[in-house]
Each structure stands twice: as structure tokens, then as C-alpha cells.
Amino acid sequence: MPVMRADAARNLTAVLRAGARLLAEDPGTSMAAIAAAAGVDRTTVHRRFASREALLSAVFQAKLDSAEQVLDEARLTEAPVPVALHRYVEGIVPVSRQWPVDTRRMMQKDPVASARREEQSARLDAFVRRAVDEGHLRAGTDPQWARAVLDGLVDAAAHQFPGMEAPQAADLVTATLLGGLGTA
Incomplete structure (x- = not known):
């Protein structure tokens, strides 16, 4: 694969980030609006992406x-549960903010992306089951419920409290999940 020039890589990153933000707000956003928000001309966007769906x-x-x-990086299977949970939340909150698009929308159109998302979801499901099995969550806690609570807490930290720094969000989500569903 050819190496991309630094300016081309910066432009691509700017287009992807602007596209993520604008398409999350309005899936019908024009390519011209995305180009303007990214600080590039429309032909730059069209040269790289044939359509809004390709950009999405x-x-x-x-x-x-x-x-x-x-x-x-969270090391969900190796690190102690509280440490892995904190690492996960501290990392995923900025990802959720940077890429605010809902991946469920893409799952119906892209089987490869759908498979990747399902694999990632399975990793989190296994982690939550591990937290229950190791006694970090109360015995009898439904792992699906705990996962839904985790997802809701991450979403709230990322989007309802956008000024909260990721480490603080990780502290709060970890304490809430392990304290609220924990054994204490």
C-alpha cells in the first residue's frame, strides 16, 4: 500500500472527523458541508469518497x-477487573466523542463492519461475565443488564458530560458500576 503524504493524511483525518460529527447530527449532511467543516475543498472529498455512504x-x-x-489496550482478559474497566472507559469515552456516529446504522449495510462490531461487543460481554464470575459484581447479576448499564454510563459520560475529562469519567463510571452493582 502506498504511503500517504502528510498533508493528505491530515486532510483525510479532518474529513473523517468532520464527517463523523456532522453525519451524527444530520445523516443527510452534504459532502460540501463536510468539506467546508474539514477545511478542504469539495473536490478533495469527492476524490477520496465517491458518495456520502462511502464516507460514512x-x-x-x-x-x-x-x-x-x-x-x-484495556487488557480485558488479563488485567484485574477494576483496572481493565478503568482503562476501557478512559479510552472509549474519547473514541465515543471523536466518532459520535451510531454504528448500528451501518450494521444493516456492511456485513464486515457488522462482524467487527459484534466481535468487539462479544469481548465486552465476556469481560462483564468475568466481572460477575470473579465477584466484582453481585452474585446473580444478569451480565446483559450489567453490560447495558456499562454502555449507558459510558454514553452518559461521553455525551451528556462532554467537559468531563476521560480519567474523571473513568473514575466515575468504574465507581458507579462496581459500587452500584458491586458486592459492597
């Missing part, structure tokens, strides 16, 4: 790439 697909891939990196 690239945004979803970027979000999935970022989420996968967070999952890897």
Missing part, C-alpha cells in the same frame, strides 16, 4: 479501529 463507511471503520485499539 470510512467513518465507521475509523470508529471500529479506534474501539478495537481501546479494547486491546
Whole structure:
């Protein structure tokens, strides 16, 4: 694969981030509006992406790439549960803010992206089951419920409290999940 020039890479990143933000707000946002928000001309966007759907697909891939990196770095299967949970939340809150698009929308159109998202979801499900099995969450806690609570807390921290720094969000989500559903 050829190496991308630094300015081209910066432009691509700007287009993807602007696209993520604007398409999350309005899925009908024009390519011209995305180009303007990214600080590039419309032909730059059209040269790279044949359609809004192609751009949206690239945004979803970027979000999935970022989420996968967070999952890897959290060490969900190796690190102690509270540590892994904190790492996950501290990493995923900025990803959720940077890529605010809802990946469920893409799942109906892109089976590869859907499979990636399902694999990532399965990793989190296994982590939550591990938290229950190891006694970090009350015995009898439904892992699906705990996962839904975790997702809701992450979403709230990322989007309802956008000024909250990621480490603070991780502290709060970890304390709320482990304290609210925990054994204490």
C-alpha cells in the first residue's frame, strides 16, 4: 500500500472527523458541508469518497479501529477487573466523542463492519461475565443488564458530560458500576 503524504493524511483525518460529527447530527449532511467543516475543498472529498455512504463507511471503520485499539489496550482478559474497566472507559469515552456516529446504522449495510462490531461487543460481554464470575459484581447479576448499564454510563459520560475529562469519567463510571452493582 502506498504511503500517504502528510498533508493528505491530515486532510483525510479532518474529513473523517468532520464527517463523523456532522453525519451524527444530520445523516443527510452534504459532502460540501463536510468539506467546508474539514477545511478542504469539495473536490478533495469527492476524490477520496465517491458518495456520502462511502464516507460514512470510512467513518465507521475509523470508529471500529479506534474501539478495537481501546479494547486491546484495556487488557480485558488479563488485567484485574477494576483496572481493565478503568482503562476501557478512559479510552472509549474519547473514541465515543471523536466518532459520535451510531454504528448500528451501518450494521444493516456492511456485513464486515457488522462482524467487527459484534466481535468487539462479544469481548465486552465476556469481560462483564468475568466481572460477575470473579465477584466484582453481585452474585446473580444478569451480565446483559450489567453490560447495558456499562454502555449507558459510558454514553452518559461521553455525551451528556462532554467537559468531563476521560480519567474523571473513568473514575466515575468504574465507581458507579462496581459500587452500584458491586458486592459492597
